[in-house]
Amino acid sequence: MDTLNLAQWVFDSLTGTGLLWLAWMALASPQLIRAIVIFVAFGLLMALTWVRLDAVDIALAEVAIGAGLTGALLLAALAKLTAAQTEISKSDHRPRDGRAVRALRQLPAVLMFLVAAGLVYSVLSLPPVSSGLSVEVDANLGTSGVENPVTAVLLNFRGYDTLLEIFVLLLALLGVWSLGGLPPQRVAPAGPVLHTLAVVLTPVLILLAAYFLWAGVKGPGGAFQAGATLGAAGVLLQLAGWRPGPGFARVHWRLILVAGPALFILVALFTIVAGRHLLEYAPEHAGTLILLLESGATLSIGLTLAGLFFGERPDDGYDNDN
Amino acid sequence: MTTETLYALVGVGLFILGLYALFVRANLLRKILAANVMSSGVFLVLVALARRTGTVAPDPVPHAMVITGIVVAVSVTAFALILMLRIAMKTGQTELPDTWSE
Numbered sequence: 482m483d484t485l486n487l488a489q490w491v492f493d494s495l496t497g498t499g500l501l502w503l504a505w506m507a508l509a510s511p512q513l514i515r516a517i518v519i520f521v522a523f524g525l526l527m528a529l530t531w532v533r534l535d536a537v538d539i540a541l542a543e544v545a546i547g548a549g550l551t552g553a554l555l556l557a558a559l560a561k562l563t564a565a566q567t568e569i570s571k572s573d574h575r576p577r578d579g580r581a582v583r584a585l586r587q588l589p590a591v592l593m594f595l596v597a598a599g600l601v602y603s604v605l606s607l608p609p610v611s612s613g614l615s616v617e618v619d620a621n622l623g624t625s626g627v628e629n630p631v632t633a634v635l636l637n638f639r640g641y642d643t644l645l646e647i648f649v650l651l652l653a654l655l656g657v658w659s660l661g662g663l664p665p666q667r668v669a670p671a672g673p674v675l676h677t678l679a680v681v682l683t684p685v686l687i688l689l690a691a692y693f694l695w696a697g698v699k700g701p702g703g704a705f706q707a708g709a710t711l712g713a714a715g716v717l718l719q720l721a722g723w724r725p726g727p728g729f730a731r732v733h734w735r736l737i738l739v740a741g742p743a744l745f746i747l748v749a750l751f752t753i754v755a756g757r758h759l760l761e762y763a764p765e766h767a768g769t770l771i772l773l774l775e776s777g778a779t780l781s782i783g784l785t786l787a788g789l790f791f792g793e794r795p796d797d798g799y800d801n802d803n
Numbered sequence: 804m805t806t807e808t809l810y811a812l813v814g815v816g817l818f819i820l821g822l823y824a825l826f827v828r829a830n831l832l833r834k835i836l837a838a839n840v841m842s843s844g845v846f847l848v849l850v851a852l853a854r855r856t857g858t859v860a861p862d863p864v865p866h867a868m869v870i871t872g873i874v875v876a877v878s879v880t881a882f883a884l885i886l887m888l889r890i891a892m893k894t895g896q897t898e899l900p901d902t903w904s905e
Binding site: 489493494497500501504505507508509513516517520523524527530531533534535536538539542543546547550551554555558559561562565586589590592593596597600601604605607608609610611612613614615618619630631633634635639642643646649650652653654656657660661703705782786789790792 | 855891
């Protein structure tokens, strides 16, 4: 608990106001392209806020996924809408006649006021000091196999959350693939700047992903940050015009996609057969098992995120034999 | 007011802004943006309140939940965008038909 001194107070007020203002601009600005760019700026300010709140792990994930990848997905979707020449509704407010309808329009604002009042009351009525589960995490950190408490929670204490989450990601990609079949994008040839950027940055991003994976044992980093960095490399390659070859798209891509979830299932079964709970590792093997799980998860997350950006099934466009 | 309370209240504000936009905006892309702003608000409340441990180190459990949440949010966004594109291909519109204007 710290009461705010002046410099902190100025910083926190500016950040807080900035967040609310950018969010409002992203939701209210009339042009969608502007709204998306402001939303990316909002994500970057969120990342700064995470650092301020001592959550560097989240800041890394936010920069790569929240601001970077979500922004790229939104821009790509907007480009496809424009290319398909759909009628993008210019005004978000449709004028309606009739007094009853106009009165109903005020209803959401009133509802929001009530919800806001309830939430503010709940936040203010919370006890000022609460250790949550941090005491339990601290007490068991020694047997978790890693030194970073966030990694210990993600991969050991609440490993089943991460197991399910990896399946959510895979499910999202399967959903995107099954709804695919969008008109093929015309890929403009990459200019020299983009080409050079992709050539230079891709190896750096892969190295950075490996570093995040390894660093997650002791400090900020881990499978999600590493996977997101790999995903970013995939997005960059796609923007530069690279497409997976038919063999890679049909077999290897799918194998890597399921490698992470499959490893998780195998380790979970292994722990049960060894007479423990689901994903309860023996302390002497915990470090190795976590690194193994994280390596598989990194590859799968990276390719899943890149696949979400790609949109269509990777082997579409090649001759299908079925 | 403490730092924790300040940021938790900003989180509440973001959630409300997003929820309001989700109700009143017709454009589907805007609704997806609104849902993302809402989730950022929820994350901010969680992480701000995780600092109330009374020690230097914040509670790592909400942090892990938020990292999970960020990944789930991007999955949902990607799926929602594809749904929106399919609707746009089929109807030529980026909003859902208005059922009570007729």
